[in-house]
Amino acid sequence: MPTLVSHPDEVKVISRRFGQGAADIDRYLELDGYKAVQKAIAEGPDWIINVMKASGLRGRGGAGFPTGLKWSFVPKQSEKPKYVLVNGDESEPGTCKDHVIFLHDPHAIVEGTMIAGLAIGAKMGFIYLRGEYRYLLKIVEKAVADAYAKGFLGKNIFGSGIDFDIVTQSGAGAYEVGEESALMESLEGKRGVPRIKPPFPAVVGLYGGPTVINNAETIASVPHILLMGGEEYAKIGSERNGGTRLFGISGHVERPGVYELPMGYNLKKAIYDVAGGIKDGKKLKAVVPGGSSCPVLLPEEIDVGLDFDQMGKAGTMLGSGGIVVLDETVSIVEFALRTISFYQHESCGWCIPCREGTDWIKKTMTRIYNGGGNKKDAANIQYLAENMMGRTFCPLGDAAAMPTLGFIKKFRKEFEEYIEGNKAGTPIITVQQLVGAH
Amino acid sequence: MSTITNSIFTPETAARFDHLVTLYPVKRSALVPMLLYAQDEVGYVSDAVVAEIAQRLDLLELDVRNVLSYYSMLRTKPAGRYNVQVCTNISCMLRGGYEILDHCKHKLGIGHKEVTADGVFSLEEVECIGACCWAPAMQVNYDFHDNLTTVKVDEIIETYRAGKGKDVK
Numbered sequence: 339m340p341t342l343v344s345h346p347d348e349v350k351v352i353s354r355r356f357g358q359g360a361a362d363i364d365r366y367l368e369l370d371g372y373k374a375v376q377k378a379i380a381e382g383p384d385w386i387i388n389v390m391k392a393s394g395l396r397g398r399g400g401a402g403f404p405t406g407l408k409w410s411f412v413p414k415q416s417e418k419p420k421y422v423l424v425n426g427d428e429s430e431p432g433t434c435k436d437h438v439i440f441l442h443d444p445h446a447i448v449e450g451t452m453i454a455g456l457a458i459g460a461k462m463g464f465i466y467l468r469g470e471y472r473y474l475l476k477i478v479e480k481a482v483a484d485a486y487a488k489g490f491l492g493k494n495i496f497g498s499g500i501d502f503d504i505v506t507q508s509g510a511g512a513y514e515v516g517e518e519s520a521l522m523e524s525l526e527g528k529r530g531v532p533r534i535k536p537p538f539p540a541v542v543g544l545y546g547g548p549t550v551i552n553n554a555e556t557i558a559s560v561p562h563i564l565l566m567g568g569e570e571y572a573k574i575g576s577e578r579n580g581g582t583r584l585f586g587i588s589g590h591v592e593r594p595g596v597y598e599l600p601m602g603y604n605l606k607k608a609i610y611d612v613a614g615g616i617k618d619g620k621k622l623k624a625v626v627p628g629g630s631s632c633p634v635l636l637p638e639e640i641d642v643g644l645d646f647d648q649m650g651k652a653g654t655m656l657g658s659g660g661i662v663v664l665d666e667t668v669s670i671v672e673f674a675l676r677t678i679s680f681y682q683h684e685s686c687g688w689c690i691p692c693r694e695g696t697d698w699i700k701k702t703m704t705r706i707y708n709g710g711g712n713k714k715d716a717a718n719i720q721y722l723a724e725n726m727m728g729r730t731f732c733p734l735g736d737a738a739a740m741p742t743l744g745f746i747k748k749f750r751k752e753f754e755e756y757i758e759g760n761k762a763g764t765p766i767i768t769v770q771q772l773v774g775a776h
Numbered sequence: 777m778s779t780i781t782n783s784i785f786t787p788e789t790a791a792r793f794d795h796l797v798t799l800y801p802v803k804r805s806a807l808v809p810m811l812l813y814a815q816d817e818v819g820y821v822s823d824a825v826v827a828e829i830a831q832r833l834d835l836l837e838l839d840v841r842n843v844l845s846y847y848s849m850l851r852t853k854p855a856g857r858y859n860v861q862v863c864t865n866i867s868c869m870l871r872g873g874y875e876i877l878d879h880c881k882h883k884l885g886i887g888h889k890e891v892t893a894d895g896v897f898s899l900e901e902v903e904c905i906g907a908c909c910w911a912p913a914m915q916v917n918y919d920f921h922d923n924l925t926t927v928k929v930d931e932i933i934e935t936y937r938a939g940k941g942k943d944v945k
Binding site: 545673 | 799800802807808809811812833843846849850865870871903907908909910911915920922923944945
């Protein structure tokens with residue numbers, strides 16, 4: 339069972355109800371539960387969207403698109419039914435924040451889904467969880483069933499004359515389905531391959547109807563924002579990056595865990611103060627700051643604020659908020675190989691640059707790691723990765739190319755040491771294991 | 777009453793599937809979860825499972841197989857009663873995920889995607905399971921076990937071997 343952690347620098351907004359039994363609907367009601375949705379009904383869709391815009395909340399899945407703006411793109415009039423889709427297919431390596439929300443505050447997801455539905459005029463919402471999260475799916479299913487039993491869901495919610503239904507859905511193992519259009523394909527009972535955009539989901543989404551798709555953490559933030567007010571929420575964060583975020587700090591730190599920190603919080607402080615510094619007093623070698631797809635940062639680059647813009651300026655991404663910390667013993671070649679092996683395994687094969695690119699990078703890196711690398715291999719990896727960028731339907735190609743480019747550029751010397759036959763670092767896994775893995 | 781006569785599923789699962797298809801604007805939307813729930817009951821997605829699900833959703837068996845082959849949790853061969861899935865992705869790898877996998881291989885005497893002779897355990901190396909902050913982690917069927925050590929793994933495996941492990945379905 340995930341252990342809850344705490345630090346004085348945390349600002350508990352989304353995590354306010356964690357550890358308080360809020361998965362129980364009566365307890366959730368005691369903790370201001372389902373007040374935000376009633377306020378939303380009273381104030382109406384334009385008010386909801388304005389509050390969301392004022393909050394500065396940006397998509398917590400990783401893209402960082404302003405949530406209020408996304409909702410405002412959905413046409414008011416539509417012949418086809420509109421839908422709300424909650425993306426709980428959390429699969430980005432290094433990311434386990436939604437896991438904690440589903441476990442501790444599932445009703446916040448239910449309530450947030452209802453509010454999103456009210457904002458865009460949808461009558462139906464789907465909460466999609468990755469297949470591995472079965473025990474969490476059961477918690478969310480119970481939350482939905484309890485909300486129906488209280489009359490909060492279904493016909494005429496809170497006497498508003500508005501009907502709203504929620505269906506929970508299980509995936510069955512596929513990283514690619516975390517991409518919004520692939521998720522819609524999966525929910526339509528198909529292979530989870532991406533759709534071409536435009537049209538964007540706000541116009542043509544699930545079953546061809548206008549669809550808002552938001553990450554689970556984004557949706558869980560919504561009720562809190564409505565209760566505290568958009569401006570108040572925005573104030574907690576940094577410029578153009580409202581509020582707080584759940585950061586999962588993992589890898590070589592003393593106190594790994596999911597911490598809720600204000601947007602813009604310093605990455606170095608997050609690692610050294612909040613997570614207790616590098617494990618066993620070792621030295622820091624590198625940080626992958628927002629899930630495995632984000633370009634790596636060197637120790638001298640981590641004095642930077644954790645928000646979408648500052649991380650972008652630092653040449654990386656805020657991503658999913660999964661901060662992975664590597665100490666001095668890690669072989670970057672090995673780590674880069676493990677990373678690309680994941681993307682090679684998960685590439686859905688729909689777009690050739692991604693399918694072939696991930697495969698060739700994995701093969702080349704395996705050769706380097708094996709000690710049989712050619713002189714041109716490092717340059718070839720860079721060439722392959724650069725040619726994947728921006729050439730695929732969905733961001734998986736970029737997600738594989740970006741960290742690869744980070745590793746190969748910032749740790750070029752280490753790759754060359756392998757190529758020249760002078761291995762660096764202490765391997766923590768053997769080649770046979772890696773090669774045999776997939 | 778199930779809409780399918782001679783269903784291969786238990787009456788509970790058949791009733792659940794009857795209900796499931798009514799939830800969506802399009803029946804086919806039930807396909808992915810239905811395959812997984814069928815696998816939970818039968819142990820794998822057998823030909824008979826494919827045939828009945830195709831019938832329930834008015835799909836060709838080919839449509840069902842096309843989707844089936846996409847998702848990594850779905851299998852067309854039986855696994856052990858307890859499928860041990862060890863994560864070796866980055867966060868787990870940094871905290872000993874490969875040592876845990878090696879230990880399981882040694883302890884169970886099987887490799888990746890193999891089943892023990894008595895059919896009790898199978899082993900799988902899996903990608904990130906979303907337990908990064910509590911790494912290294914593994915799942916036995918759907919149950920999470922985290923902050924693993926080799927000693928803890930031994931205890932977990934013995935608990936399941938004795939039939940006392942938790943088994944969420």
